[in-house]
Amino acid sequence: xxxxxxxxxxxxxxxxxxxLVTFVLQIFVFxxxxxxxxxxxxxxxxxxxxxxxxxxxxxxxxxxxxxxxQNSPEDLGKDFNLGKGAEVADWLDGSRSPGSxxxxxxxxxxxxxxxxRHDHHCFFTGNCIGSRNMxxxxxxxxxxxxxxxxxxxxxxxxxxxxxxxxxxxPLAFLTLLPHSISQFFSGALLSSEMFVILMLxxxxxxGLACAGFCCHQLLLILRGQTRYQVxxxxxxxxxxxxxxxxxxxxxxxxxxxxxxxxxxxxxxxxQKEK
Numbered sequence: 642x643x644x645x646x647x648x649x650x651x652x653x654x655x656x657x658x659x660x661l662v663t664f665v666l667q668i669f670v671f672x673x674x675x676x677x678x679x680x681x682x683x684x685x686x687x688x689x690x691x692x693x694x695x696x697x698x699x700x701x702x703x704x705x706x707x708x709x710x711q712n713s714p715e716d717l718g719k720d721f722n723l724g725k726g727a728e729v730a731d732w733l734d735g736s737r738s739p740g741s742x743x744x745x746x747x748x749x750x751x752x753x754x755x756x757x758r759h760d761h762h763c764f765f766t767g768n769c770i771g772s773r774n775m776x777x778x779x780x781x782x783x784x785x786x787x788x789x790x791x792x793x794x795x796x797x798x799x800x801x802x803x804x805x806x807x808x809x810x811p812l813a814f815l816t817l818l819p820h821s822i823s824q825f826f827s828g829a830l831l832s833s834e835m836f837v838i839l840m841l842x843x844x845x846x847x848g849l850a851c852a853g854f855c856c857h858q859l860l861l862i863l864r865g866q867t868r869y870q871v872x873x874x875x876x877x878x879x880x881x882x883x884x885x886x887x888x889x890x891x892x893x894x895x896x897x898x899x900x901x902x903x904x905x906x907x908x909x910x911x912q913k914e915k
Contacts, residue, residue: 642750645764649751652764659847660703663792666840667695671795674802695791702784704901705777706766712903714756714771747869760858760867775862776889776897782855789848796841803834818842862889 672695675688747759749769758772770778797808800817808814821838824830861867865877865885886894896902 645751648764649767653767656706656765659843660699662840663788663844664699666837667692667792667795670837671792671799674799691791691795695788695795698784698788698791701899701901702781702788705781705784708777708901708903709763709766709770709774709781710768712774712777713752714754714759714769714773758867759869760861761869775858776891777901777903779855779858779862779889780897780901782851782858786848786851786855789844789851793841793844793848796837796844800834800837800841814841862886 672688672692675691676686746755746757748755749759749762751762752769754769756769756771758775760770760775762769763778766778766781768774797814800806801808806813817838821830821835825832825835861871862885863882865880865882869875870877890897
């Protein structure tokens with residue numbers, strides 16, 4: 642448990658550090674290097690277009706990141722007066738008294754709360770993912786993967802111009818890291834250039850991980866399931882996939898796709914059902 646609590650602090654700090662480094666490289670290194678192309682017009686220069694795209698992706702990623710933390714799942718333990726710690730777990734699994742189990746709920750020992758439609762505990766946000774912040778979490782994963790892809794492309798363009806190399810050959814990117822390490826220790830490569838090359842592979846890994854996680858979550862939503870229900874082998878009521886999507890994203894899903902907002906419509910519907 643101590644290791645998990647430590648990870649719950651280190652992972653958010655790691656994400657914020659990576660975000661800060663990415664922002665600094667984009668604003669002070671990649672984008673200024675694009676202004677050196679004299680063949681482009683000032684209004685529609687690649688630097689301005691790329692800068693606007695990066696700021697849009699970053700604002701959505703960080704905005705949804707904040708909303709995931711802000712819209713923490715409600716603690717049902719307070720409403721049902723279940724107690725704390727092990728007493729809550731006893732009520733949830735029905736061992737305290739017959740019929741006392743609460744279906745679709747889970748007690749997180751890291752957050753010390755009972756979450757409705759619990760999916761999993763995200764260490765990078767230090768928060769549980771449930772019915773209130775699921776949409777913001779998916780948007781966070783989506784825009785984080787897109788921001789990493791954008792940074793990867795901009796970084797490759799910068800390395801290509803700085804080192805006078807081409808990535809037309811698919812093997813060029815695969816062999817870039819081992820060749821760069823040998824050149825760095827031989828003194829032929831600057832430390833700043835080596836740092837950018839390491840960030841390329843880090844952006845690739847983070848982007849692929851977030852994209853895969855986003856697709857996996859969307860698949861579970863279409864099925865009307867959560868990761869916790871799949872792990873425990875719980876049966877769910879069969880519903881049309883459109884209803885499952887609307888429950889998470891709401892009717893005005895396009896607004897949440899463009900700007901980081903809370904799913905007000907879905908929250909209002911859950912309060913109305915109560």
